[in-house]
Amino acid sequence: xxxxxxxxxxxxxxxxxxxxxxxxxxxxxxxxxxxxxxxxxxxxxxxxxxxxxxxxxxxxxxxxxxxxxxxxxxxxxxxxxxxxxxxxxxxxxxxxxxxxxxxxxxxxxxxxxxxxx
Amino acid sequence: xxxxxxxxxxxxxxxxxxxxxxxxxxxxxxxxxxxxxxxxxxxxxxxxxxxxxxxxxxxxxxxxxxxxxxxxxxxxxxxxxxxxxxxxxxxxxxxxxxxxxxxxxxxxxxxxxxxxxxxxxxxxxxxxxxxxxxxxxxxxxxxxxxxxxxxxxxxxxxxxxxxxxxxxxxxxxxxxxxxxxxxxxxx
Numbered sequence: 151x152x153x154x155x156x157x158x159x160x161x162x163x164x165x166x167x168x169x170x171x172x173x174x175x176x177x178x179x180x181x182x183x184x185x186x187x188x189x190x191x192x193x194x195x196x197x198x199x200x201x202x203x204x205x206x207x208x209x210x211x212x213x214x215x216x217x218x219x220x221x222x223x224x225x226x227x228x229x230x231x232x233x234x235x236x237x238x239x240x241x242x243x244x245x246x247x248x249x250x251x252x253x254x255x256x257x258x259x260x261x262x263x264x265x266x267x
Numbered sequence: 268x269x270x271x272x273x274x275x276x277x278x279x280x281x282x283x284x285x286x287x288x289x290x291x292x293x294x295x296x297x298x299x300x301x302x303x304x305x306x307x308x309x310x311x312x313x314x315x316x317x318x319x320x321x322x323x324x325x326x327x328x329x330x331x332x333x334x335x336x337x338x339x340x341x342x343x344x345x346x347x348x349x350x351x352x353x354x355x356x357x358x359x360x361x362x363x364x365x366x367x368x369x370x371x372x373x374x375x376x377x378x379x380x381x382x383x384x385x386x387x388x389x390x391x392x393x394x395x396x397x398x399x400x401x402x403x404x405x406x407x408x409x410x411x412x413x414x415x416x417x418x419x420x421x422x423x424x425x426x427x428x429x430x431x432x433x434x435x436x437x438x439x440x441x442x443x444x445x446x447x448x449x450x451x452x453x454x
Contacts, residue, residue: 175268176268178271179268179269179270179271179274182271182272182274182275183271183274183275183277183278184278185275186275186276186278186279186343187278187279187281187282187340187341187342187343188341188342188343188344189340189341190278190338190339190340190341191338191339191340192338193334193335193336193337193338193339194278194281194337194338194339194340195338196338197337197338197449197452198268198269198274198277198278198449198452199268199269199452200268200269200452201268226334226339229335231339233339
């Protein structure tokens with residue numbers, strides 16, 4: 151292993167070992183979107199992710215159990231409405247995750263892999 | 268599934284991208300201005316009030332459509348604060364506008380402010396909603412139309428058509444952008 155590769159390894163290991171709860175694509179999109187607004191409802195999150203209701207529900211429950219979001223169930227007229235809101239812990243988690251990915255990108259740019267012809 | 272960057276951007280802009288919900292108001296406003304310019308209605312008459320009230324009522328089904336089809340997003344507090352400052356700036360510009368009209372000053376401060384707001388809307392976030400640059404340019408040109416010798420009636424009608432027309436166009440484009448962005452979202 152060259153010196154450059156050795157320097158890049160810790161960032162990579164840290165990023166790979168990063169919280170899998172946040173790194174899963176659907177949950178990453180949900181948390182990133184929720185960090186850009188005060189709150190969003192289930193329908194909007196479904197439109198962003200394209201997931202089936204049950205699947206999205208499972209992801210939201212996991213995030214709620216981790217304390218990253220709060221879910222409020224209510225009604226909008228006759229229709230049920232679930233509002234998701236990011237918590238401070240969730241905002242910190244998503245910020246840290248993006249920072250880790252940025253660090254990994256920087257470390258990877260220092261690493262020179264085998265040259266292609 | 269949208270990538271996180273696009274999802275974040277769309278979430279930030281979505282509360283202001285419900286274009287069809289704002290459209291009836293601008294069409295109503297344009298219609299009132301044109302009718303007024305043609306001399307068919309008088310300012311603040313019951314006909315004009317009725318048109319504006321009907322256009323406000325027409326926003327309700329569109330608003331419901333967005334809520335059912337695309338959901339609801341509450342913007343960040345910072346965006347709300349920016350909106351509040353925009354309203355304060357509009358009130359100040361309105362006072363300046365009255366002063367300008369009384370003193371027959373050829374430039375309209377209120378339209379200049381709108382041009383600046385629309386320019387900011389079109390320019391911010393790497394030009395995500397760059398179509399708002401069209402009403403920005405239109406408002407700037409309309410704000411200095413006093414420098415060109417025009418018949419008062421023509422000037423009034425021109426204002427209604429261009430102002431409401433370009434904003435309506437931008438509202439429609441907002442809707443198109445929203446639909447296009449979410450069109451290919453799959454699990």
